[in-house]
Amino acid sequence: MASSQALDLLLTPETESRDGVTRDLQSEERIGVLLLAVALWDVAARIIRCVLHAATTFVITRFLTEQLEERLKETAEPGISLAARQEVCRKRCSASRAPSQSLLLTGSVPSQLTVVLDLDETLVSSYNASKIPEHLLTGEQRHFMVHYTPSSNCSADIAVFPRPGVSAFLKQLSAFAEVILYTAGNAGYAKPVADILDPDGTIFAARLYRCSTVRTLCGQDYVKDLSRLGRNLGRTVLVDNDPYSGLLQPCNLLPTNAYYGESSDRLLLQTLLPYLKRLAEQPDVRQPLTEDFKMAEYFRRQGYLLYEDPSSGFLTAAASVIP
Numbered sequence: 004m005a006s007s008q009a010l011d012l013l014l015t016p017e018t019e020s021r022d023g024v025t026r027d028l029q030s031e032e033r034i035g036v037l038l039l040a041v042a043l044w045d046v047a048a049r050i051i052r053c054v055l056h057a058a059t060t061f062v063i064t065r066f067l068t069e070q071l072e073e074r075l076k077e078t079a080e081p082g083i084s085l086a087a088r089q090e091v092c093r094k095r096c097s098a099s100r101a102p103s104q105s106l107l108l109t110g111s112v113p114s115q116l117t118v119v120l121d122l123d124e125t126l127v128s129s130y131n132a133s134k135i136p137e138h139l140l141t142g143e144q145r146h147f148m149v150h151y152t153p154s155s156n157c158s159a160d161i162a163v164f165p166r167p168g169v170s171a172f173l174k175q176l177s178a179f180a181e182v183i184l185y186t187a188g189n190a191g192y193a194k195p196v197a198d199i200l201d202p203d204g205t206i207f208a209a210r211l212y213r214c215s216t217v218r219t220l221c222g223q224d225y226v227k228d229l230s231r232l233g234r235n236l237g238r239t240v241l242v243d244n245d246p247y248s249g250l251l252q253p254c255n256l257l258p259t260n261a262y263y264g265e266s267s268d269r270l271l272l273q274t275l276l277p278y279l280k281r282l283a284e285q286p287d288v289r290q291p292l293t294e295d296f297k298m299a300e301y302f303r304r305q306g307y308l309l310y311e312d313p314s315s316g317f318l319t320a321a322a323s324v325i326p
Contacts (some may be wrong), residue, residue: 106231106233107209107211107231107232107233108183108232108233108234109233112233112234113181114238115179115180115181115238115283116179116240116279116283116288117181117183117234117235117238117239118176118180118182118242118279119183119227119229119240119241119242120182120183120185121185121187121241121242121243121244121245121248122186122188122193122196123186124262124263125166125243125259125261125262126166126169126200126262127164127165127166127169127196127200128164128166129149129161129163129164130161130162130164130264131159131161131162132148132161132162135162136263139164139264142264143266144167144264144266145164146163146164146165147162147163147165148160148161149161149163151191152191153191153192163199164264165200166262166268166270167268168269168272169200170200171272172271172272172276173200173201173206174206175276177205177206179280179283180279180283181234182206182207182208183207183209183210183232184197184207184209184211185215185241186211186212186213187213187216187224187227187245187248188212188213190212190214193212193213194210194212197210211227213225215227215231216228216248217251219250223247223250225248226249226250226251227241227243227248227251228251229241229249229251229252229255230252236252236255236289236315237286237287237288238287238288239288240255240256240279240288240292241255241257242257242279243256243257243258244258244259244261244262246258246298246302249298250302250307250320251319251320252319253299253309253319253320254289254292254293254299254318255288255292256292256296256298257279257292258298289317293317299317299318302320307320308320
């Protein structure tokens with residue numbers, strides 16, 4: 004009996020040890036099964052998400068295609084392909100031009116570079132006389148006053164701060180380029196400002212005001228459609244602090260920093276004029292402008308649909324925001 008108890012005492016620790024190992028193995032197996040299940044669930048979830056995304060994309064694409072079909076029913080001829088219909092739709096979406104698509108300028112097309120200049124915050128900065136910033140009142144920056152009467156029962160005095168160097172800039176620019184003033188400002192305000200910038204009428208070959216801008220179907224106001232100028236777009240550049248002014252011809256846009264009256268500003272003579280001189284030597288300004296500023300890609304990132312203009316090979320905006 005004593006030997007049997009001793010044997011039991013000797014065997015018990017070993018038996019418990021084997022049982023413990025067995026339990027550990029079983030625990031590890033359960034953990035492995037759980038990890039495998041989690042991994043499989045993750046893979047399944049990814050597949051489900053991909054399928055749902057593909058289905059959603061298909062539904063949205065189908066819906067947009069049907070909308071295109073509906074919009075083109077009135078004008079499409081029997082048998083016209085979907086690609087041709089979409090091309091027609093892109094052209095219809097390019098802009099809502101009012102009152103007409105007629106050319107804004109007439110006469111011979113110059114061989115020299117055409118520089119289209121914005122006015123406010125590009126050549127000058129303007130403030131209501133009662134709301135001039137304090138730092139401009141106490142500074143040394145010169146300004147002149149323009150009396151503006153937008154309606155018969157409303158008028159205002161506008162303080163106009165010319166951008167430093169604007170007179171020399173315009174004079175030197177007009178020596179090698181055709182200069183056109185194209186502003187979103189009303190003629191009642193912009194015309195007297197232009198008269199002061201060009202008192203002899205020898206700088207601006209043409210002056211275009213708000214009534215010459217267009218509104219796109221996506222709701223963008225005061226867009227400057229360069230195709231209506233009757234100029235060679237390969238030799239035309241729009242200089243504007245508002246990039247959306249050049250929405251329809253992004254490859255012709257030269258965006259500038261906005262000017263708010265700072266006397267330390269040196270952009271016109273030190274930066275802009277030398278760049279325009281180099282552009283004047285290019286057979287097509289759109290290539291260097293596209294490489295330097297990438298405005299078409301900028302509009303694409305803002306959600307605008309872009310397509311290649313078949314007549315030029317450069318990108319233009321359909322001016323309809325992608326939902």
